[in-house]
Amino acid sequence: MTEQLDEALAREYEAGFVSDIESRTFEPGLDENIVRRISAMKDEPQWMLDWRLKAFALWKEMPEPDWAHIQYDKMDFQSISYYSAPKSMDERPKSLDEVDPELLRTYEKLGIPLIEQQQLAGIAVDVVFDSVSVVTTFREKLLEQGVIFCPISDAIKEHPELVKKYLGSVVSQKDNFFAALNCAVFTDGSFVYIPKGTRCPMELSTYFRINELNTGQFERTLIIADEGSHVSYLEGCTAPQRDENQLHAAVVELVCLDDAEIKYSTVQNWYPGDENGKGGIYNFVTKRGICHTNAKISWTQVETGSAVTWKYPSCILKGDNSIGEFYSVALTRGAQQADTGTKMIHLGKGTRSTIISKGISAGKSNNTYRGLVHMGKGAKGARNFTQCDSLLIGDQCGAHTFPYVESRNPTAIVEHEATTSKVSDDQMFLCRQRGLDPEKAVSMIVNGFCKEVFKELPMEFAVEAGKLLEISLEGSVG
Amino acid sequence: MSSWLADTITQAQTIDDWLSPKRAQSLALLEATNWPNRKTEAWRYTPVNKIERATFKQTSTLQDIATHIPNLDAIDLVFVDGIFDAAASSKTFPAGLTINQLADGKDHDWALESFKNTKPDRHFFGLINDTLATQGCIIDVANDTAIEQPIRILQSFQQGSQSHTRILMRLGKRSSACVIEQLQGDSLSLNTSFAEYQIADQAKLEHYRLALQCSEAISIGGSHFSLGEKADLDSNLVGFGSQLSRVDIDIIHAGESAHSQLNVIYLLDGKELFDLHSAIEHTKPHGTSEQNVRCIVADHANAIFNGRIHIHRNAQKILAEMNNRNLLMSDDAQINTKPELEIYADDVRCAHGATIAEIDEKAMYYLQSRGISRSEAQVMLSFGFINELVDMMNNQAIAQWLRPILRQRFADMEIR
Numbered sequence: 001m002t003e004q005l006d007e008a009l010a011r012e013y014e015a016g017f018v019s020d021i022e023s024r025t026f027e028p029g030l031d032e033n034i035v036r037r038i039s040a041m042k043d044e045p046q047w048m049l050d051w052r053l054k055a056f057a058l059w060k061e062m063p064e065p066d067w068a069h070i071q072y073d074k075m076d077f078q079s080i081s082y083y084s085a086p087k088s089m090d091e092r093p094k095s096l097d098e099v100d101p102e103l104l105r106t107y108e109k110l111g112i113p114l115i116e117q118q119q120l121a122g123i124a125v126d127v128v129f130d131s132v133s134v135v136t137t138f139r140e141k142l143l144e145q146g147v148i149f150c151p152i153s154d155a156i157k158e159h160p161e162l163v164k165k166y167l168g169s170v171v172s173q174k175d176n177f178f179a180a181l182n183c184a185v186f187t188d189g190s191f192v193y194i195p196k197g198t199r200c201p202m203e204l205s206t207y208f209r210i211n212e213l214n215t216g217q218f219e220r221t222l223i224i225a226d227e228g229s230h231v232s233y234l235e236g237c238t239a240p241q242r243d244e245n246q247l248h249a250a251v252v253e254l255v256c257l258d259d260a261e262i263k264y265s266t267v268q269n270w271y272p273g274d275e276n277g278k279g280g281i282y283n284f285v286t287k288r289g290i291c292h293t294n295a296k297i298s299w300t301q302v303e304t305g306s307a308v309t310w311k312y313p314s315c316i317l318k319g320d321n322s323i324g325e326f327y328s329v330a331l332t333r334g335a336q337q338a339d340t341g342t343k344m345i346h347l348g349k350g351t352r353s354t355i356i357s358k359g360i361s362a363g364k365s366n367n368t369y370r371g372l373v374h375m376g377k378g379a380k381g382a383r384n385f386t387q388c389d390s391l392l393i394g395d396q397c398g399a400h401t402f403p404y405v406e407s408r409n410p411t412a413i414v415e416h417e418a419t420t421s422k423v424s425d426d427q428m429f430l431c432r433q434r435g436l437d438p439e440k441a442v443s444m445i446v447n448g449f450c451k452e453v454f455k456e457l458p459m460e461f462a463v464e465a466g467k468l469l470e471i472s473l474e475g476s477v478g
Numbered sequence: 479m480s481s482w483l484a485d486t487i488t489q490a491q492t493i494d495d496w497l498s499p500k501r502a503q504s505l506a507l508l509e510a511t512n513w514p515n516r517k518t519e520a521w522r523y524t525p526v527n528k529i530e531r532a533t534f535k536q537t538s539t540l541q542d543i544a545t546h547i548p549n550l551d552a553i554d555l556v557f558v559d560g561i562f563d564a565a566a567s568s569k570t571f572p573a574g575l576t577i578n579q580l581a582d583g584k585d586h587d588w589a590l591e592s593f594k595n596t597k598p599d600r601h602f603f604g605l606i607n608d609t610l611a612t613q614g615c616i617i618d619v620a621n622d623t624a625i626e627q628p629i630r631i632l633q634s635f636q637q638g639s640q641s642h643t644r645i646l647m648r649l650g651k652r653s654s655a656c657v658i659e660q661l662q663g664d665s666l667s668l669n670t671s672f673a674e675y676q677i678a679d680q681a682k683l684e685h686y687r688l689a690l691q692c693s694e695a696i697s698i699g700g701s702h703f704s705l706g707e708k709a710d711l712d713s714n715l716v717g718f719g720s721q722l723s724r725v726d727i728d729i730i731h732a733g734e735s736a737h738s739q740l741n742v743i744y745l746l747d748g749k750e751l752f753d754l755h756s757a758i759e760h761t762k763p764h765g766t767s768e769q770n771v772r773c774i775v776a777d778h779a780n781a782i783f784n785g786r787i788h789i790h791r792n793a794q795k796i797l798a799e800m801n802n803r804n805l806l807m808s809d810d811a812q813i814n815t816k817p818e819l820e821i822y823a824d825d826v827r828c829a830h831g832a833t834i835a836e837i838d839e840k841a842m843y844y845l846q847s848r849g850i851s852r853s854e855a856q857v858m859l860s861f862g863f864i865n866e867l868v869d870m871m872n873n874q875a876i877a878q879w880l881r882p883i884l885r886q887r888f889a890d891m892e893i894r
Binding site: 067392394399400402404 | 791792794804806809812813815816817818819820823824825826827829833834836
C-alpha cells in the first residue's frame with residue numbers, strides 16, 4: 001500500500017510549467033519607497049497611498065504569528081520582489097486582440113479560455129497574472145445590469161466612493177500580520193459591486209497565476225452585495241513548479257448588505273512543493289465577510305495545493321437572522337501542511353451558521369482544522385452546527401482539530417462534532433465485493449466523504465474538484 | 479516581574495532538601511517563563527493577575543475542620559493550610575501500603591525520580607509548586623496488593639493562607655487502590671496542589687478529586703497520571719469553582735492497552751470561574767480512553783474547558799472519545815470550550831463532541847404542566863443532566879454524600 005501511495009504522490013503537478021514572458025519586476029526588498037512605487041505604478045490617488053503607508057507602518061510593528069500548527073522557515077521579506085508584470089501590459093490592452101499571445105496560451109494550457117466565444121456561457125473571468133489583471137471578460141455586458149466587475153486597481157480610480165467606504169471595513173489594516181502586509185503592498189485583484197435587488201446574471205470568477213520567480217503575490221478582492229442582491233463568485237489559482245518557496249498573502253473582503261447573498265467558492269491548487277517539502281507556495285490568506293440583516297454568506301473551499309496553508313474564511317454575523325456557511329475539503333499529501341478553518345462570530349439575534357469541514361491527510365502531511373464559534377451576548381436564539389471529519393491515509397500523516405467554542409448567551413445553541421478515521425476495511429470490502437478495483441473504491445469512498453462539500457460548489461467547479469481529488473489519491477490503497 | 483513572583487523565587491532559593499536538585503531545574507524554567515496573560519494559550523480565558531494583588535501568608539498553626547463523608551471508611555491524611563495534621567490523620571495502614579511525608583522522604587529514590595516527571599513542563603504554577611511544595615505525602619503500594627480502604631487526602635484552606643502541596647503515588651504491578659483528593663475552603667486563600675500517580679502494569683486506580691471550593695479561594699492544581707501496560711484509571715472530578723479554580727488533568731498512556739476514564743462535573747454560580755485542562759496522551763498502541771465533561775454555569779460564572787487527545791506516531795488501534803456538554807443558565811454567564819484532537823496515527827478511531835445550550839424549555843413546560851414548580855423542575859433537569867456521571871461513580875459513599883450537596887447547589891443557582 002505504501003509503495004502505491006508513494007507512486008501516487010509522485011505525480012506531476014499539471015500546472016507547474018513556466019510561461020516565457022518578459023516581465024518588469026521590482027528588485028527584491030521592502031521599504032516605504034517600494035510601497036510608494038507600487039502606488040505610483042498603479043497611478044493611485046493620494047488617499048490610497050496614505051492608506052497603504054499607514055498599513056506599512058503598522059506592519060513593521062507587528063510580530064509574525066506562530067500559533068498555527070505549521071512549521072516552515074520564516075520568510076525573509078527583503079528577499080521578495082513585490083511587483084512583477086508582463087512588459088506587454090505596460091500599455092493596458094484595450095481588447096483581447098492586443099493581449100500578448102503567450103499570455104493567452106498560458107491560460108489555454110490551464111484550461112481557462114479567455115476568448116469570450118469559447119467560454120462556457122455564463123461565467124465572467126478576471127485574470128490576474130503576477131501583479132496585474134490581464135483581462136476581465138463580459139465587463140460591459142455586466143455593466144448593462146449595473147454590476148461592476150473589474151480589477152481593483154481600476155475600481156480605485158473609477159469608483160473611489162465605493163472603495164473608500166468598504167476597503168478595510170471587514171479586514172482592517174491592523175487585523176493581522178499578513179493582512180497588514182497585504183494592505184501595504186497589494187497589487188491587483190477583483191472588485192465586484194452588485195446593485196440593489198440585482199441577481200448577478202452570470203457567475204463571476206477570478207483566476208490567479210504566479211509566474212515570475214522570487215515574487216510574492218498580494219491580491220486584494222472586495223465584493224459588495226447591495227441590499228437584496230445575489231452573486232456567486234469563484235476563485236482558482238496555480239503556480240509553476242519551483243524549488244523556492246513563494247509567498248501568496250491575499251485579503252478577501254465580502255460586504256453583504258441587508259437581504260443579500262454571496263456565495264464564494266475557491267479551488268486552491270497552488271504548487272504544493274515536492275514530496276520532501278522542497279518548494280511550493282506559502283499561502284497566508286485572510287478572508288472575511290460581514291453579514292447585515294437577513295444576509296447570507298457561504299464559503300466553499302477545496303484546498304489541494306500550497307506547501308503551507310494558513311487560511312480562515314470567516315463570517316461576522318452582525319445583522320439579525322443572518323446566515324454564515326463554511327464548507328471545506330482540505331487534502332494534504334507529500335509534506336504539505338494545512339492549518340485552515342473558519343470563524344463564525346454571532347452578534348445578531350437568530351443568526352445561524354453551519355460548518356462542515358473534511359480533512360484528508362496522506363503521505364507525511366499535516367492537516368489541521370482550527371475554528372472559532374463565538375456566540376455574543378446579543379445572539380439570542382442563535383444556532384451553530386459544526387462537523388469536522390478527518391480521514392487519514394497512511395501512518396506518517398497527522399490530522400488535528402482545534403475548535404474554539406465561546407458562548408455568552410444561554411439561548412444560543414452550539415453543537416460541535418468531530419471524528420477521525422481511516423478508510424475502513426468494511427467499506428473497502430463492500431466495494432471490492434461488487435467488482436470495483438481498489439483505486440476506484442478509495443476514490444469513491446473519499447468522494448462520498450467529501451460529498452456534502454462538493455454539492456455546494458457550482459457545477460463546473462465540482463467536476464474540477466472531484467478530478468483533482470481523484471488524481472491526488474491515485475493508487476493510495478492496495 | 480511581580481513582587482509576588484519575586485518573593486516566590488526568593489523563598490524557593492532558600493529551600494534545601496532532598497528534592498533540591500529537581501527544584502533547581504524547575505526554578506530555572508520558572509525564571510525563563512513569562513507570567514501568564516491573555517495571550518498565553520493555556521491561560522487565555524483565566525486571568526491570574528489577581529494572585530499578584532492579593533497577599534497571603536504561609537501558616538504554621540493548625541485549625542479544626544470538619545468535612546465528614548458519612549459511611550466512608552477511609553485512611554485519612556489531613557492537611558490544614560498545607561501543613562500535615564498528624565492528630566487528625568490515620569496512623570495505621572494495611573499491609574503493602576506505605577505512606578510517608580514529603581518532608582521526610584529522604585530514602586525514596588523512586589519518588590525523587592518521579593517528582594515533576596508527569597506534568598507538562600511549562601505549566602507556570604506547576605513550576606511554582608515544584609519549587610515551593612515542601613509538604614505533602616508519598617504513597618507507595620507494593621506489587622500484587624489490593625488496598626480495599628480508600629485513601630483520602632483532605633486539604634482545607636483558611637482565610638489568607640498560602641499553601642503548596644505535592645502528592646506522589648506509586649501503584650505497584652497488579653495492585654489496586656482508591657485515592658480521594660478532597661480540597662475545601664471558601665475564604666480568600668491561595669493553594670497550588672499537584673498530584674503525580676505512577677500506575678504500574680495491570681494496576682488499577684480509582685481516583686476522585688473533589689474541588690468543592692467556593693467563592694473566594696484561589697486554587698490551582700492538577701492530577702497527573704502515567705499508565706503502564708494494561709493499567710486502568712477511573713478518575714472523577716467534581717468542581718464548584720471559586721474566584722479562580724484551575725485544574726489540569728494529564729493522563730499519559732505510557733504502556734500498551736491501558737484504559738482511562740475521566741468523568742468531570744462542574745457547577746458554577748455567582749462570579750466563579752473554573753478552568754479545566756485535560757490532556758490524554760496515547761503514546762502506545764491499543765489503548766482506550768473516554769472523557770465525559772458536563773458543566774452547568776449560572777449567574778456571572780465562567781466555565782473553561784480545554785480537552786486534548788493526542789495520539790502519537792505509531793500508537794495504532796486507539797479508541798478515544800471525548801464528550802463535552804454544557805448548560806448555560808444565565809445571560810451573564812459564559813462558556814469557553816475547546817476540544818482538541820491531535821492525531822499522528824491512521825488506524826485509530828477518535829471522536830469528540832461539544833454542545834452548549836440552555837435547559838430545554840419543552841422539558842420545563844412538561845414538568846410545570848404536571849404541577850411541579852419552575853424552580854423544582856430546574857433542579858430536577860439539572861440533576862438529571864449530571865446524575866448519570868454520579869451514578870457511574872464506583873464509591874457509593876461518595877455518590878451518596880454528593881447527591882444532596884449537588885441538589886442544594888442547583889437549588890441555590892439563580893433562576894433566569
